[in-house]
Amino acid sequence: MKQSYLVTEWVDQKTGAKGYMVIDELKGGFCAGGIRMRQGVTKEEVVRLAETMTIKMAGLGMAVGGAKGGIDFPSNDEESEGVLKRYLEAHAPYIKEYWLTSEDLGTREEDIVRLLNELGIQSSVQAFISKQNNKQLLMKNLQEAMTAIYEGQALTELVTGYGVAVVTEQALKKIGTEPAQAKVSIQGFGSVGASAAKFLYQKGFKIVAVADIDGTIYYKEGLDIDLLLSLKDHRGNINRNGLPERYEQLSGEKWLELDVDVLIPAAIADVINAQNVRFVKANLIVEGANLPVTEEAEAILFEKGVPVIPDFIANSGGAGLFVAVLDGNVDGKAEEIFTFLGGRLTITIDTVLTAVAKENIPARKAAKTLVESLSKEESYL
Numbered sequence: 493m494k495q496s497y498l499v500t501e502w503v504d505q506k507t508g509a510k511g512y513m514v515i516d517e518l519k520g521g522f523c524a525g526g527i528r529m530r531q532g533v534t535k536e537e538v539v540r541l542a543e544t545m546t547i548k549m550a551g552l553g554m555a556v557g558g559a560k561g562g563i564d565f566p567s568n569d570e571e572s573e574g575v576l577k578r579y580l581e582a583h584a585p586y587i588k589e590y591w592l593t594s595e596d597l598g599t600r601e602e603d604i605v606r607l608l609n610e611l612g613i614q615s616s617v618q619a620f621i622s623k624q625n626n627k628q629l630l631m632k633n634l635q636e637a638m639t640a641i642y643e644g645q646a647l648t649e650l651v652t653g654y655g656v657a658v659v660t661e662q663a664l665k666k667i668g669t670e671p672a673q674a675k676v677s678i679q680g681f682g683s684v685g686a687s688a689a690k691f692l693y694q695k696g697f698k699i700v701a702v703a704d705i706d707g708t709i710y711y712k713e714g715l716d717i718d719l720l721l722s723l724k725d726h727r728g729n730i731n732r733n734g735l736p737e738r739y740e741q742l743s744g745e746k747w748l749e750l751d752v753d754v755l756i757p758a759a760i761a762d763v764i765n766a767q768n769v770r771f772v773k774a775n776l777i778v779e780g781a782n783l784p785v786t787e788e789a790e791a792i793l794f795e796k797g798v799p800v801i802p803d804f805i806a807n808s809g810g811a812g813l814f815v816a817v818l819d820g821n822v823d824g825k826a827e828e829i830f831t832f833l834g835g836r837l838t839i840t841i842d843t844v845l846t847a848v849a850k851e852n853i854p855a856r857k858a859a860k861t862l863v864e865s866l867s868k869e870e871s872y873l
């Protein structure tokens with residue numbers, strides 16, 4: 493088994509919460525990966541997520557390694573901000589020197605940046621920028637991107653879901669389903685799930701089910717996503733009081749059993765697994781979350797001819813925002829970043845699904861081969 497480059501174990505002196513930082517690899521002196529906060533996070537989970545980040549960064553064409561932070565604490569607890577602050581304080585030397593970080597499940601970019609500022613760190617990617625020649629331009633573009641508002645929402649909260657929507661549309665086209673006819677079910681209505689829903693809805697997809705931590709909301713004619721967006725809080729939980737009566741409220745597991753074309757797991761890990769994979773009726777799965785489909789489930793889905801678009805491509809939009817800006821060729825405007833990302837992801841999905849069809853291999857394997865070949869190209873930063 494691969495050994496991580498560095499693993500920290502931290503205990504919050506005030507609450508007893510445990511936290512970890514895992515650096516899977518350092519490349520060019522840097523590593524990148526967000527910080528998640530969830531009750532039950534384990535060191536092993538953070539190790540796996542950091543490994544995925546190494547592949548994701550290579551897939552985006554940026555020569556930095558993968559990392560991840562994890563804090564075992566409920567993100568909705570009133571002490572959560574204090575816990576995050578103390579975790580950042582303990583890990584500030586790494587963030588200053590080589591760890592480019594950002595939001596993840598249960599944390600928000602604006603909170604991380606604000607708390608880092610309080611610790612005297614200018615941005616969550618200060619380590620990288622401070623070592624570049626054009627640092628002033630990069631910092632200006634980054635600040636523009638981090639504060640950009642698109643259709644009333646922060647770009648940082650939209651960009652990963654935008655990538656998920658692009659990947660879903662391109663993958664459906666490639667497997668011969670007309671996107672406008674496609675029915676979609678999504679688990680998670682936070683940064684990733686809600687923004688994927690928003691862009692898919694704008695493209696004309698019928699989103700028939702959305703699940704959050706309180707259960708599944710279903711309407712077979714397609715949910716009004718604008719309404720659901722207006723009913724969600726900043727943690728991605730939907731207020732049921734404002735729902736029309738015709739919307740059914742089903743249990744939390746139902747989202748994956750519905751008669752849909754696409755499933756987008758965009759909340760937690762290991763949610764499609766050996767126990768429930770037999771209930772899946774969709775013919776495409778797009779991993780919005782990290783590691784939402786277990787290896788066993790993925791093997792069964794492959795046998796059934798259901799492609800699983802891997803997380804390190806499908807949800808790379810958040811990391812892609814940083815890559816777009818740090819690459820130096822894109823300024824911080826939302827439209828430019830969407831164009832950069834949409835272009836890269838369209839080519840990637842096309843290449844991956846062409847290999848899947850030609851060689852009869854799982855999408856994950858095709859994607860890893862592509863990522864490895866990209867790492868060798870001269871354009872690799």
Ligand SMILES: NC(=O)c1ccc[n+]([C@@H]2O[C@H](COP(=O)([O-])OP(=O)(O)OC[C@H]3O[C@@H](n4cnc5c(N)ncnc54)[C@H](O)[C@@H]3O)[C@@H](O)[C@H]2O)c1
Nearest residue numbers: 597598652680681682683684704705728759781782807810
């Ligand atoms: N935010 C990003 O930019 C980003 C980027 C790449 C990957 N990811 C991954 O995407 C996933 C979601 O991240 P996010 O930022 O959207 O999180 P978030 O905290 O903004 O939202 C999480 C959503 O999942 C729901 N949820 C939580 N636990 C659940 C459960 N047990 N059952 C059903 N629903 C549940 C919540 O109600 C909420 O709707 C995570 O796996 C994260 O690692 C996030």
